[in-house]
Amino acid sequence: MTDRETTYLHIRMKGRAFALHxxxxxxxxxxxxxxxxxxxxxxxxxxxxxxxxxxxxxASPLGSAPRRxxxxxxxxxxxxxxxxxTQLTGATRGGLLHHYEQFSPRLVGVxxxxxxxxxxxxxxxxxxxxxxxxxxTPPILVDQIDxxxxxxxDLTMAETSTLDDAERDRVEQIFRTLLDDLPADxxxxxxxxxxxxxxxxxxxxxxxxxxxxVIMTDQFIEEFPGRDVLAGVLGHELGHVVEQHGLQQxxxxxxxxxxxxxxxxxxxxILEDVLLEGSLLLSLSYSRSHETAADEFGLALSHRAGFxxxxxxxxxxxxxxxxxxPPEWMSTHPANENRIEAIETFIETLDAx
Amino acid sequence: xxxxxxxxxxxxxxxxSFEFRGKAGEWFGIWIVNLLLSIVTLGIYSAWAKxxxxxxxYNHTYVAGRNFDYHATGMQILIGRLIVVAAVVVxxxxxxLDPIISLVLILALVVVFPWLIVRSMxxxxxxxxxxxxxxxxxxxxxxxxxxxxxxxxxxxxxxxxTFPLLDRAVKRFxxxxxxxxxxxxxxxxxxxxxxxxxxxxxxxxxxVGVVAVxxxxxxxxxxxxxxxxxxxPVAIFTIIGLFYLMFFLAFLPAAFMYQAMTRxxxxxxxxxxxxxxxxSNVTTLRLMWIAVSNAVIAAVTLGLMLPWTxxxxxxxxxxxxxxxxxxxxxxxxxxxxDEGMSVGEAYSDLEGIDVGLPI
Numbered sequence: 001m002t003d004r005e006t007t008y009l010h011i012r013m014k015g016r017a018f019a020l021h022x023x024x025x026x027x028x029x030x031x032x033x034x035x036x037x038x039x040x041x042x043x044x045x046x047x048x049x050x051x052x053x054x055x056x057x058x059a060s061p062l063g064s065a066p067r068r069x070x071x072x073x074x075x076x077x078x079x080x081x082x083x084x085x086t087q088l089t090g091a092t093r094g095g096l097l098h099h100y101e102q103f104s105p106r107l108v109g110v111x112x113x114x115x116x117x118x119x120x121x122x123x124x125x126x127x128x129x130x131x132x133x134x135x136x137t138p139p140i141l142v143d144q145i146d147x148x149x150x151x152x153x154d155l156t157m158a159e160t161s162t163l164d165d166a167e168r169d170r171v172e173q174i175f176r177t178l179l180d181d182l183p184a185d186x187x188x189x190x191x192x193x194x195x196x197x198x199x200x201x202x203x204x205x206x207x208x209x210x211x212x213x214v215i216m217t218d219q220f221i222e223e224f225p226g227r228d229v230l231a232g233v234l235g236h237e238l239g240h241v242v243e244q245h246g247l248q249q250x251x252x253x254x255x256x257x258x259x260x261x262x263x264x265x266x267x268x269x270i271l272e273d274v275l276l277e278g279s280l281l282l283s284l285s286y287s288r289s290h291e292t293a294a295d296e297f298g299l300a301l302s303h304r305a306g307f308x309x310x311x312x313x314x315x316x317x318x319x320x321x322x323x324x325x326p327p328e329w330m331s332t333h334p335a336n337e338n339r340i341e342a343i344e345t346f347i348e349t350l351d352a353x
Numbered sequence: 354x355x356x357x358x359x360x361x362x363x364x365x366x367x368x369x370s371f372e373f374r375g376k377a378g379e380w381f382g383i384w385i386v387n388l389l390l391s392i393v394t395l396g397i398y399s400a401w402a403k404x405x406x407x408x409x410x411y412n413h414t415y416v417a418g419r420n421f422d423y424h425a426t427g428m429q430i431l432i433g434r435l436i437v438v439a440a441v442v443v444x445x446x447x448x449x450l451d452p453i454i455s456l457v458l459i460l461a462l463v464v465v466f467p468w469l470i471v472r473s474m475x476x477x478x479x480x481x482x483x484x485x486x487x488x489x490x491x492x493x494x495x496x497x498x499x500x501x502x503x504x505x506x507x508x509x510x511x512x513x514x515t516f517p518l519l520d521r522a523v524k525r526f527x528x529x530x531x532x533x534x535x536x537x538x539x540x541x542x543x544x545x546x547x548x549x550x551x552x553x554x555x556x557x558x559x560x561v562g563v564v565a566v567x568x569x570x571x572x573x574x575x576x577x578x579x580x581x582x583x584x585x586p587v588a589i590f591t592i593i594g595l596f597y598l599m600f601f602l603a604f605l606p607a608a609f610m611y612q613a614m615t616r617x618x619x620x621x622x623x624x625x626x627x628x629x630x631x632x633s634n635v636t637t638l639r640l641m642w643i644a645v646s647n648a649v650i651a652a653v654t655l656g657l658m659l660p661w662t663x664x665x666x667x668x669x670x671x672x673x674x675x676x677x678x679x680x681x682x683x684x685x686x687x688x689x690x691d692e693g694m695s696v697g698e699a700y701s702d703l704e705g706i707d708v709g710l711p712i
Contacts, residue, residue, distance in 0.1 A: 018484070018485035021485075021486065021487075021534070021686055021687035021688065021689070022485060022486070022683075022685075022686060022687070023419070023483070023484040023485055023486045023534070023682060023683055023684065023685035023686070024683040024684070025419070025484070025683060062383070062405060062408055062409055062412060063375065063376075063379045063380065063383060063409055063412070063413065064374075064376070064379060064413075065408075065409070065412035065413060065420075066412070066420070068422070076485055097386070100382075100386055101379075101382040101383045101386045102382055103378035103379055103381060103382045104382075107381070107382055107385055110385050110386060110389050111385060111657070113389055113393075114385065114388050114389040114392055117389065117392045117393045118392055121392065121395065125395065129395070141446065141450075144450045144451075145446070145449045145450060147450075147451075148449050148450040148451040148452065148454075149449060151451060151452055152452045155452055250445075254441075254442065254445060258396065258438055258441070258703070259395065259396045261702070261703045261704075262391075262396050262399040262400075262434065262702060262703065263388070263391055263392070263396065263399055264702075265399075265402075265403055265406060265702070266384065266387050266388050266391060266399065266402055266403075266406065267388070267656060267659075271651070271655065271656035271659065274655070274656075
């Protein structure tokens with residue numbers, strides 16, 4: 001019991017007691033006198049316990065469940081006389097929580113606050129956490145992630161590049177030119193390397209790993225040999241690295257998964273599914289916004305480095321001729337036609353070189 | 354099993370019903386405050402929310418005028434969860450470092466999994482009490498390894514025709530290793546009722562399937578020939594829709610049917626030392642109705658009626674569960690036991706594994 005100034009006012013409550021580790025019910029009465037003594041008397045008038053009232057451990061209230069009062073020796077007294085217990089403890093020990101849990105119109109406000117805070121956390125809270133997690137990730141670990149992922153790619157889907165040296169040098173040269181136009185601090189922060197792999201099953205594609213490794217498939221260079229296209233796509237991949245999209249998505253999905261998993265008991269299976277599906281759709285929109293950001297980064301970079309930024313649009317035009325993708329809202333990438341439009345709009349905002 | 358007690362009475366006492374005294378309104382208030390505080394604390398309060406939830410349902414469940422209690426503290430649950438979250442993050446990062454490391458880690462998890470389950474059941478049992486006497490769980494890791502890893506593999510190898518054997522093994526492991534104080538639970542159920550329940554569940558799925566195929570003009574049959582519809586988005590959406598329909602009309606009710614039928618068997622063949630027996634008389638139709646309508650009500654109210662549906666189910670289950678006392682309930686005695694860590698418990702929370710007693 002906490003220190004309290006008021007005197008005890010002859011509090012009397014009926015209930016039952018259990019000795020430590022025993023299920024035997026002893027009908028009892030607890031009496032707390034003015035002098036601060038708590039006396040437990042059994043039905044036949046025998047004194048079971050006589051201790052100082054402040055040595056009692058009163059469990060906090062929960063709904064209308066009986067209150068449990070534990071004596072120093074482990075004996076438990078249980079009573080449904082809620083008023084008497086409140087009189088004994090005063091408004092302490094979880095009373096505030098209990099007060100807000102009462103079924104009343106105030107709960108409508110609680111519901112609104114819950115919905116609002118989900119939105120706020122989604123919009124701002126997660127970003128802050130993700131930024132903090134990225135700042136805490138040691139660079140050595142990120143480099144190691146690159147090496148590990150590359151190993152997995154080589155093991156599962158990639159073969160040695162069959163490009164001749166001249167062709168490699170040409171693409172490497174474009175990559176170097178782009179890197180020279182990156183801010184100096186970015187160039188030092190990441191270990192940028194361009195690698196070539198043959199991936200017949202993947203087709204024309206390029207990937208960026210968080211540490212700065214960029215992989216381009218032979219199939220891409222064979223399909224799109226133009227230097228402006230290559231510069232546009234390499235610039236896009238560099239955008240993913242510089243803006244740390246890979247780590248952001250990893251931490252974000254991990255954080256959301258853990259949060260929803262621990263809330264699941266309180267949300268029930270249906271709300272949990274709604275949250276999971278919703279967060280999946282929203283994370284797709286997140287990934288799409290990353291693609292758009294990388295497009296803009298790539299366009300600005302290739303423009304600065306002296307390439308024609310329209311090269312990136314050429315790539316998407318050719319790709320969209322090859323076939324239609326899924327509806328935009330269920331895809332990790334924006335639809336090609338929207339992307340081409342956005343690219344053309346963005347190019348107009350760039351200054352003449 | 355009765356040696357720790359004086360002679361069991363010759364005749365069985367009158368059955369006493371379990372009773373749930375929780376109120377939907379009262380529980381709603383606790384639930385919504387739990388949810389709000391868990392969200393604004395980024396999940397940290399969810400540890401205390403879990404304790405409050407369990408305590409509410411335990412405290413309001415009575416039999417013979419005595420109730421249950423849950424004793425874990427939010428801090429204990431939080432520490433377990435922090436350890437598990439740290440392990441998950443390390444696991445996640447480590448497995449992206451090298452394909453070999455990730456393979457080794459997965460194998461390690463398979464070996465640790467039964468240990469985590471046993472720890473979880475032990476923590477749960479030791480934190481629960483009835484009439485001031487704590488439960489205990491004494492299952493071994495080796496046994497858990499068999500029941501949760503080896504048997505499921507064997508069951509899959511028999512194309513799930515031996516599923517009832519697996520299910521009974523899991524329930525036996527869970528129940529027979531539980532103690533109330535020093536008193537032992539013992540379930541000895543024949544296998545035939547489990548097979549009967551599976552048969553009925555399978556027949557239900559089959560019947561719904563036949564009706565659905567007939568009604569939808571054999572579109573459902575396309576479910577199994579996906580090859581030729583891949584390019585047509587309308588066909589894909591129809592199939593996804595039909596799949597959900599099958600899930601809600603066929604598989605979900607079948608699962609409830611199986612559960613209702615086996616629940617009665619499990620309770621009716623369980624004994625607690627001292628000659629105390631149990632009885633359950635839930636009916637398949639009623640339990641199915643409650644479960645399915647609960648799901649619909651919770652879904653259309655976006656979860657707001659979830660507390661009401663939980664109280665409704667708790668009420669129904671309690672009212673159809675009985676204790677047949679073999680003597681006085683005053684004679685259970687507990688022992689001082691180490692409460693243990695909540696790491697296993699936190700792990701099963703995260704993975705959504707439910708390994709408690711079949712309630």
